Each structure stands twice: as C-alpha cells, then as structure tokens.
Amino acid sequence: MTLPPPADLGAPLPAPSLSPELLHRLATRRSAPAQALTAPGPDANQITDLLTLAARTPDHGKLFPWRFVVLGPVTRADLAERLAALAVQKSLPAKATAVLAKLTAAPVTVLVISTASPGSKPVWEQELSAGAVCMNLEHAANAMGFSSSWITDWYSYDPDALALFGVRETEKVAGFIHIGTATEPALERVRPDLSALTTTLP
Template sequence: MTDTLALLKHRRSVPPQFLAAPGPSEAQLAELLAIAARVPDHGKLVPWRFIVFAGEGKVKAAERVAEVFRKRTPDAPEDKVTFERNRLLHAPLVVAVVSRARKHEKIPVWEQELSAGATCFNLLIAAEAMGFAGSWLTNWFSFDREVLRAFGVAEEERIAGFVHIGTPQTRPADRERPDMAAIVSHFGA
C-alpha cells in the first residue's frame, strides 16, 4: 500500500523527447494494456480500445502525420515538418486510447468518455510501476480526421490520448500543485 501511495504521490509526466529505449517488451505491453483496461466501466460497454504504435508502424504513422501537416501548411519550413513527424518518434512506444463512447439508454456518453480517460491514466500508472515513464498527450492530429482515418479510427470514435512510454532519460522537477483549500469544499459545512 505504501508503495502505491508513493508512486501516486511522486508520479510525474516525462515529455516524449526524454523517453528512450528500452520500452516495454511484448509481454510487458500485454500486461500494461490489461491493467489499463481495469477501469470503471458502467454497463461493461468497453467504450475504448487501443492502437499500438511501435517499430516500423510508428515510423509509418509519423510519416502520415508529416504528410498531412505538410498538406495543411504548405508554407511550413522543413524543420517544422520534421518537428511534427517527430512527435510520434521520440518514445519507443506510443499507445493511442480511442474513445468509442456511444449513445446508450442507461449510460451517458460523458461517463463512457471518463472511462476512456481513466484508461489513459491507468496506463501511465502501470508504466511507472514497471519502471518506465510516460506522457498522456493530444496534439492537432488527435482531431484531424484524415490522420485518424489513416490510423484506423472510425468517424464516430475520438482519441482520448496518445500515451508515450519509455525509459526516462531525465525526470522533470515537480510542478506547482493546486492549493487544496481553493479546490476542496465540504457540503453542509
């Protein structure tokens, strides 16, 4: 229990450019995804799924991002195109969590979307517990339908986040945290 509390208290996102190999092995990845899927899921709808970007698949995805970026911003300098391409290339592993929230007679879409968000965070926590680090990010291409179609994301699906996972090369200093007195209230007090 103490280890879990310490992990939660000290976990810090590490930007993808500071994540290097080794990344999770195939067995570790399978375990990470199984843990990520253990989130509240009212109605057992499984309103999310995973797309794994690793190896050559990650390189192809990065090229697609660069192509669409170049198409959307034809005047962009080559270093900016390279920057956009590299968004998916820094960490050895990137997992897209795809929200499959849909209208349901009992379970609101918002609740399903929250479940997808919980999946992203469970994935980060599990990676940290395995000795890796990560970042949960969205970028412009998380919302670009042309890129999403290329990644196999259906029109009714959305990206909850791209979770970048690898071995941390550095740990950022902790950031300022919220003033608890400003965000906690007690009903009836």
C-alpha cells in the first residue's frame, strides 16, 4: 500500500467522501498495552509514510511546532538501562522500573516532541498541535494494520531522562507512540457519557 503522491502546493485536493471503513475503524479503535506489542512492526518505508501522515496535522501559523525521533529496539534497550539507574532514585522505584517494560517491547517507537515556543501563536495551540500529531500517527499506524500505544510515563518529565532522549530544555515530550502487533485483542473500556460533556446550542 503506497500513499498518493504529494500534491503540488495550491493544487485542489479531493473533497471528503463517505468512508464506512474509516468510520468503523474510528468507532472501534483502541490502544494496545505497550508491553504487549510485538513484531511485525512497520518497516523503514512504512515509517516514512507514517511520519508523512502524522505531519499532515493542523497547526496554527504553519509553524510545525514538533519533531520526531524514531527509536529502534537497540536504542531503546540501551536507554532503558540508563533509565533504570534513574528509576531507583524515584519515590516509587519499583514502579518506575517496571514501567520501563513499556518502553522496550514494541518493534518501533516514535518519540513526538513539542518544540512550541513563544511567538506569533499561543504556545498552548502549538502544544495542542503536537498532541494532534500523536493521534494522527496512531490513526495512520492503525490504518496500516498495526496497533499502537501513546505513553509518557515519568521519564517524559524527568530532566535527566529527557537529556538521555535528546529532548532540549525548551522542548516537551508529547508522547512515545509505540507501534507493532498486538498479541491479544483489545477489550472495550469505559467511554464517557457524552450528554454530560456536551452542550448543543441552536
């Protein structure tokens, strides 16, 4: 499955059309437990396509206030060893160590970094765009037949851990998007009562 070629700048794009398959996917989508993701995962060409689709995300001002780090299993295993040394200094060291299993299981992990900075557009809007990138990346991975999991965990907020991942002091982790094949079917989880969350005005 190849993506359509990139359109020329300013070229008309196809209008949205009815897609029962996409609606069904959206109605039944679920994350997989990160530690249960296994091979096969996306190959190099598929990863390029995934990032292309993830980057096709709204952002106010065409700032593209995010960047990607593709983390293969070798790098993650190495980082997990270094993180384990930091985990023992945490208030709940056993838990901080245990969650590292989520970091190393999947065949491929994409670290989505928010590069938002004060300027012409509100930082909040730039950060929202990074979150939208994460969600688009998950949808794209699901459309390729992979399962995915959006994880942050303590190492997304620990300055020493962030340095290990190459996240700069001005940046934030939007998410680690783990991608692979689920070993067991996802089970439905509780969903919100929409009537409690929705106001409809005439």
